[in-house]
Amino acid sequence: MKLEIQSPFDMHLHLRDGEILRDVVNYTSSQFCGAVVMPNLNPPITSVKLALEYKTRILNSSKYDFSPFVSLYLTEELDKEELQKAKDNGLFMLKLYPKGATTGSENGVKEILSDKVLEILEVAENLGFILSIHGETNGFVLDREFEFLPIFESLAKTFPKLKIIFEHLSDRRSIELVERYDNLYATLTLHHMLLSLDDVLGGMLNPHYFCKPILKTPKDKETLLNIALNAHDKFSFGSDSAPHLISKKECNNGAAGIFSAPILLPKLAEVFEKHDSLENLEKFVSLNATKIYNLNRSNRKITLIKQELKVSKIYNDIVPLFAGDSMSWSLEQ
Numbered sequence: 001m002k003l004e005i006q007s008p009f010d011m012h013l014h015l016r017d018g019e020i021l022r023d024v025v026n027y028t029s030s031q032f033c034g035a036v037v038m039p040n041l042n043p044p045i046t047s048v049k050l051a052l053e054y055k056t057r058i059l060n061s062s063k064y065d066f067s068p069f070v071s072l073y074l075t076e077e078l079d080k081e082e083l084q085k086a087k088d089n090g091l092f093m094l095k096l097y098p099k100g101a102t103t104g105s106e107n108g109v110k111e112i113l114s115d116k117v118l119e120i121l122e123v124a125e126n127l128g129f130i131l132s133i134h135g136e137t138n139g140f141v142l143d144r145e146f147e148f149l150p151i152f153e154s155l156a157k158t159f160p161k162l163k164i165i166f167e168h169l170s171d172r173r174s175i176e177l178v179e180r181y182d183n184l185y186a187t188l189t190l191h192h193m194l195l196s197l198d199d200v201l202g203g204m205l206n207p208h209y210f211c212k213p214i215l216k217t218p219k220d221k222e223t224l225l226n227i228a229l230n231a232h233d234k235f236s237f238g239s240d241s242a243p244h245l246i247s248k249k250e251c252n253n254g255a256a257g258i259f260s261a262p263i264l265l266p267k268l269a270e271v272f273e274k275h276d277s278l279e280n281l282e283k284f285v286s287l288n289a290t291k292i293y294n295l296n297r298s299n300r301k302i303t304l305i306k307q308e309l310k311v312s313k314i315y316n317d318i319v320p321l322f323a324g325d326s327m328s329w330s331l332e333q
């Protein structure tokens with residue numbers, strides 16, 4: 001059995017830089033024709049110049065035809081001129097990190113509803129940017145996303161023409177808000193729809209499944225999986241594949257992030273088939289993104305084939321999601 005998917009997109013991706021970028025980019029660009037690339041590098045991508053240089057490095061590292069949509073890291077220093085310049089250079093994504101919420105958020109925003117930030121967002125709204133947000137407070141770890149909902153709501157109301165993406169939605173209590181506001185959308189990761197906190201902490205500690213937002217309850221993952229299987233119009237696929245070297249995961253102060261890039265479409269095909277929903281996979285990984293983000297579909301088609309894929313235990317010193325497992329689908333080469 002084969003399945004052809006037109007122009008799949010990964011709408012939330014970490015590619016890092018330098019050697020790691022060169023090691024990981026083709027896992028994504030072999031499967032996806034484009035991806036929204038996160039700017040939480042060190043130093044972060046806070047200017048148009050940095051974003052365009054990063055985009056060039058990504059393009060130079062990819063063996064496949066691939067469009068990286070690099071996000072601009074939102075800081076309080078971002079001004080009207082820079083936003084205009086971003087728009088003129090084809091950048092259209094802004095990423096807001098609450099300061100301290102996750103990896104590389106040290107330069108994030110301290111007070112999201114401050115006058116300064118609201119001014120920036122008003123300019124972004126008028127210029128037609130899409131704002132993506134890591135929505136977590138610094139409260140109790142399982143409630144961080146839930147506690148952030150009033151901020152999403154306030155932004156959605158204040159800027160009705162600004163498209164706001166609720167990144168890696170992980171808590172089923174968030175869904176109703178996304179459905180309620182026309183300008184709110186969300187991305188879903190593979191790991192939040194297939195794993196729960198038990199997979200991190202239920203047996204021996206598994207640092208490779210530690211991520212932010214933290215994996216939630218079995219009921220949350222089931223609810224998210226159903227949204228994906230039904231290809232809900234307001235949700236697109238965003239893997240949040242976030243590679244960290246094994247030495248940065250298996251140590252004190254282990255980094256948050258799950259490296260899922262090598263197995264994404266094969267695993268999605270396996271799961272969608274298992275739940276009799278293969279006919280919705282293209283909508284979830286392609287059509288929804290083109291509609292929500294106004295993207296052109298590329299002419300690239302990806303063919304998946306029902307053939308066993310053995311997932312390696314490690315790729316370039318990075319342990320992947322489902323390391324060592326077998327999947328029932330592969331990418332046709």
Ligand code: DOR
Binds near residue numbers: 211243
């Ligand atoms: O688990 C995560 N890892 N969540 C994030 O928000 C950031 C990411 C990373 O950059 O490693």
Ligand code: ZN
Binds near residue numbers: 013
């Ligand atoms: Zn991320």
